[in-house]
Amino acid sequence: MDPVSNPYSPGAGTPPPYLAGRDDLQEAFRILIGRAAAGNSVQPLVLSGLRGVGKTVLLLRWRSMAEESGWVTAHIEARPESDLRQQLADAVNDLLRQMSRKYRNQDRVDRLKRVATSFVRAAGATVSRGGLTFNVEPEPGVADSGELETDLGELLVELGRAANEEGSGAVILIDELQDAGPERLSGVVGACHRINQERLPVLIVGAGLPTVGRILSDAKSYAERLFDLRSVGPLEGHAQDLAITEPAGALGVELSESALSELRELAGGYPFFIQTHAKFVWDSAVDSPIGDEDVDAASPRADEQLRRSFFAPRYDRATPAERRYMHAMASLGDGHVSSADVAAVIGRRPSDVSVQRDGLLNKGLVYAPERGLVAFTVPHMAAFLRSLPTHEFGADRS
Numbered sequence: 589m590d591p592v593s594n595p596y597s598p599g600a601g602t603p604p605p606y607l608a609g610r611d612d613l614q615e616a617f618r619i620l621i622g623r624a625a626a627g628n629s630v631q632p633l634v635l636s637g638l639r640g641v642g643k644t645v646l647l648l649r650w651r652s653m654a655e656e657s658g659w660v661t662a663h664i665e666a667r668p669e670s671d672l673r674q675q676l677a678d679a680v681n682d683l684l685r686q687m688s689r690k691y692r693n694q695d696r697v698d699r700l701k702r703v704a705t706s707f708v709r710a711a712g713a714t715v716s717r718g719g720l721t722f723n724v725e726p727e728p729g730v731a732d733s734g735e736l737e738t739d740l741g742e743l744l745v746e747l748g749r750a751a752n753e754e755g756s757g758a759v760i761l762i763d764e765l766q767d768a769g770p771e772r773l774s775g776v777v778g779a780c781h782r783i784n785q786e787r788l789p790v791l792i793v794g795a796g797l798p799t800v801g802r803i804l805s806d807a808k809s810y811a812e813r814l815f816d817l818r819s820v821g822p823l824e825g826h827a828q829d830l831a832i833t834e835p836a837g838a839l840g841v842e843l844s845e846s847a848l849s850e851l852r853e854l855a856g857g858y859p860f861f862i863q864t865h866a867k868f869v870w871d872s873a874v875d876s877p878i879g880d881e882d883v884d885a886a887s888p889r890a891d892e893q894l895r896r897s898f899f900a901p902r903y904d905r906a907t908p909a910e911r912r913y914m915h916a917m918a919s920l921g922d923g924h925v926s927s928a929d930v931a932a933v934i935g936r937r938p939s940d941v942s943v944q945r946d947g948l949l950n951k952g953l954v955y956a957p958e959r960g961l962v963a964f965t966v967p968h969m970a971a972f973l974r975s976l977p978t979h980e981f982g983a984d985r986s
């Protein structure tokens with residue numbers, strides 16, 4: 589089939605041609621912004637899930653939904669090396685630019701700019717995206733305490749009041765929340781609490797790895813009641829097929845039941861794997877309907893691509909000792925494994941290998957679903973590790 593018209597979209601945050609199996613999460617967001625706009629109580633949504641499961645594309649979908657409802661939006665991705673306060677200053681700058689374009693009451697917008705300037709100055713931040721070129725003096729006494737929770741809360745309340753007056757709303761979407769850092773996160777959660785009490789149409793929603801719920805609760809103990817935490821898993825049942833058949837069908841191409849069944853087996857419902865396999869199958873098939881022989885012909889190349897672009901770069905980020913730890917995990921099975929068992933496989937005491945475990949946690953390659961357990965953040969990582977020839981991680985057990 590012509591690669592030029594290949595509809596599939598393997599990537600990071602690349603919107604899929606057909607967003608399969610996430611109707612409930614889209615509906616939840618529709619209800620969330622509807623309630624916020626009506627001044628009803630809300631629990632902002634937070635998505636949690638493994639790598640490549642489709643969290644970012646859902647956040648982007650939510651963003652479009654909010655914009656379609658006339659809301660202003662900003663999207664940031666927390667990173668261990670960035671200061672979230674700085675990123676929030678950029679996000680607020682984005683919101684204000686949209687507000688100055690859309691809002692009728694420009695006096696209100698001017699006041700917001702002054703408050704935002706206070707926030708930015710108190711945060712010691714400089715706006716790096718688009719530049720804060722408001723050329724206004726800060727508003728004394730609002731959002732200028734230097735404490736993130738207070739300042740962000742005050743700023744968001746002002747934003748919410750302005751949005752409310754215009755019959756609109758504002759949402760900041762924060763991706764990779766687990767990387768925000770506990771102190772900043774605590775400020776954000778506290779600010780969310782504040783705006784929630786005011787019942788204003790201003791929201792912070794987010795997404796992160798499976799640990800995000802615990803990280804939020806560690807930041808503020810009431811976080812689990814404040815947010816509506818939803819886990820995003822592999823696509824189930826018919827949704828896996830629809831992710832493949834809908835884009836093909838739109839181009840007049842069909843797949844046989846046996847081809848679909850093989851693709852289900854290969855991808856295990858994981859959206860990134862679905863897109864990758866489907867892309868290679870499309871390129872190698874000659875005619876519609878695509879059959880299982882086309883899947884068989886394409887799958888070695890899809891697997892190779894996954895190894896090179898998805899698994900190997902993560903494996904390469906680990907030190908030799910961390911790799912040994914991962915191999916020991918993989919030898920114990922595909923799901924959660926006990927860190928004591930991992931240590932036993934390596935032939936050490938758990939305390940002797942905690943450095944490796946912590947290193948992998950910090951690199952985001954594994955997470956601790958519960959105390960004493962570890963699991964990979966990347967689906968199918970254990971199978972990848974087991975497929976490596978042993979010499980790749982060395983026989984050295986020092």
Ligand SMILES: Nc1ncnc2c1ncn2[C@@H]1O[C@H](COP(=O)(O)OP(=O)(O)OP(=O)(O)O)[C@@H](O)[C@H]1O
Nearest residue numbers: 598599601604608639640641642643644645859860
């Ligand atoms: N519901 C879906 N239906 C079809 N394809 C999807 C769906 N969700 C995501 N995808 C595809 O899966 C891939 C991964 O999506 P995305 O980058 O949003 O995952 P993620 O959970 O944010 O991953 P990471 O944790 O690595 O950031 C993309 O290629 C995207 O097009």
Ligand SMILES: [Mg+2]
Nearest residue numbers: 601643644763
């Ligand atoms: Mg993502």
